[in-house]
Amino acid sequence: MTAKVDFSKIITEAREARSEEKWNGTFLDYLVLVKSDPTIAKLSHQRIYDTLMKPGITEVSTVENPKLRRIYKDDSVKIYDFFADEFFGLEPTINQIVRYFRAAAMKGEESRQVLYLMGPVGSGKSSLVEKIKKALEQNTIYCLEGCPIHEEPLHLVPNHLREKFEELLGIRIEGDLCPVCRWRLKNELDNNYENFKVVTKQLSRRSRIGIGVVPPVDPNNQDTSVLIGGEDISKLDKYSEGDPRVLDLSGALNRGNRGMTEFIEVFKNEVEYLHVMITATQEKVIPAPGRHGMVHVDEVIIAHSNEAEWKKFRADHTNEAILDRIVVVQVPYNMELSEEVKIYNKTIDASDFQAHIAPYTLEFASMFAILTRLEKSAKVDPLTKLKIYNGDEVMESGKTKRIDIQELKEDARREGLSGISTRFIMKALDHALAESDGKCINPINVVEALVSKVKAYEFSDEVRKEYLAYLQDTLHKHYLEILEKEITKAFVYSYKEQAEALFQNYLDHAEAYINKTKVKDPNTREELQPDVQFMRSIEEQIGITGTSADGFRQDVIAFLWSVTRKGNKVDYKSYEPLKEAIEKKLLSSVRDLSRIVTRARTRDNEQQEKYDVMVTRLLENGYCTSCVDTILKYAANNLWRD
DSSP: OOOOOOHHHHHHHHHHHHHHHOOEEEHHHHHHHHHHOGGGGOOHHHHHHHHHHTTOEEEEOSTTOHHHHHHHTTSOEEEEHHHHTTOOSOHHHHHHHHHHHHHHHTTSGGGGSEEEEEOOTTSSHHHHHHHHHHHHTTOEEEEETTOTTOOOGGGGSOHHHHHHHHHHHTSOOOOOOOHHHHHHHHHTSTTOGGGOEEEEEEOBTTTTBSEEEEOOOOGGGOOTHHHHOEEOGGGTTTSOTTOGGGEEOOSHHHHTTTSEEEEETGGGSOHHHHTHHHHHHHTSEEEOSTTOOEEEOOOEEEEEEOHHHHHHHHHOGGGHHHHTTEEEEEOOOOOOHHHHHHHHHHHHHTTTOOSEEOTTHHHHHHHHHHHHHOOOOSSSOHHHHHHHHTTOOOEETTEEOOOOHHHHHHTOTTTTSSSOOHHHHHHHHHHHHHHTTTSEEOHHHHHHHHHHHHHHSOOOHHHHHHHHHIIIIIHHHHHHHHHHHHHHHHHSTTHHHHHHHHHHHHHHHHHHHHHTOOEEOTTTOOEEOOOHHHHHHHHGGGTOOTTHHHHHHHHHHHHHHHHHHTTOOOOTTSSHHHHHHHHHHHHHHHHHHHHHHHHOSSOOHHHHHHHHHHHHHHHHTTOOHHHHHHHHHHHHHHSSOO
């Protein structure tokens, strides 16, 4: 029986809790609060910085993480928990954003600059701003009751007393009363500012308290009232034009006071429309509508647009005044494979996506996305570059390929500012899902969906040809390698145990070979010469032959000795070149049998039993019955051909 829910009680308790959180008093009461806690009167940049820092910082050491060490070398990696659950592969961008707010919170030059996010569509610019806006709504501010721009109560302190009050309160007072509050102070309170009412308000996007938004405006109808408000013409017959009571301070910059204002696709607007940014950032004032002077504002201005619009704006020398007030932070596409997969997992988790996702499906969609974002390099091919950016060890002739990741990035300054967006990939995933009747998606039908979308999209012929080559050649070959390993692992009984046995056996013989000693048989205790033929059978899998074998064996023993010296355990995966050799050895030893089992139209009892065991292990490894059938048919048509 379903328990009865008292919705009325929930609503009442929530209303009472919010009512208790509200505060009101006089300006004198407020001064007492500020004296006890000066952070109450913090400025907007400090407020946002504190909001970003509140969840904490996680410092990840690269010493014990080989992948991170390959990406970041010996530098520690700072993960800002505020962004960690929603943004992946954007650490450099997030670090720059946090650095901007840290400097601005100290009232440096950045506090008088626009934070401008520049990047391609779907890179996360809007999402970053939305995250900050949403978090700001957890903040409560103290403001003058009835003020249209919810301004800081300390503006009531007259200039001749400010130095005294600053000394007593331990803070600096910035800004002046808005025209409306100045009129009220004089005409309603007879200049007795200590009696002015102060209340608390929670920042809100919906109520436009401390959060303003400026969308792109039609160039033919760019009314500055969207930014700074206007005059209520219905009151002009009652009050004179210079009377502050006719003011309607409802512009985005008015509403963003004490918090932030976002300019969406900022450079789609005419330059003249943006001139208000100059005084809003540098002098912290904006024009009041009509004949009412200037209005002080304390807010962060965050703008964003794509690179083409930025280049066009920057190229016009007449825009220098605005350009001088902009801090540019690039928001490129993510370039790390493992982080790209997290993006799609996050998107899928937030949807009603119910279909089974076969292993490697999101990885291959992510690989295609990143390949399109890479700039060509003479040092490595695109797939190798992708692996290096992901912190993977790249092998060549049995040795780790030594390529400096920083050099690759320095040679490609614009990398990540073009290519396929995450939205393009998600549409392809939806397309693959629809084609599969909503049951299962796998690398095969996702690649087919991507091919279809690339052919239909309005790319140039050159770009389309390049993207199709990634899908139909580069990724096709790579998937066949993965698929062969997957089927082999499922086919070989106790794959991991066999790999471990080969690894330990190789170590015994390699160590004896290098030290010119003998190997003791674990069963007979007989001392034997190192089995050179056995070692060669493994080393040849990765192209180690002849005199290079001695150096390889020395490298293996030296590496693993250093690992054990640090107290870490070793297994067959510890040294990437040897791991690759062992896996290829296992794969080659069962290749013929795998071919018979996967391609046979009819099987004898023994073959059928082995086939059933293989299918069972694939199911245990994350495949479903639908995608097992698909990948085995694909393997039969593409692998182990005579």
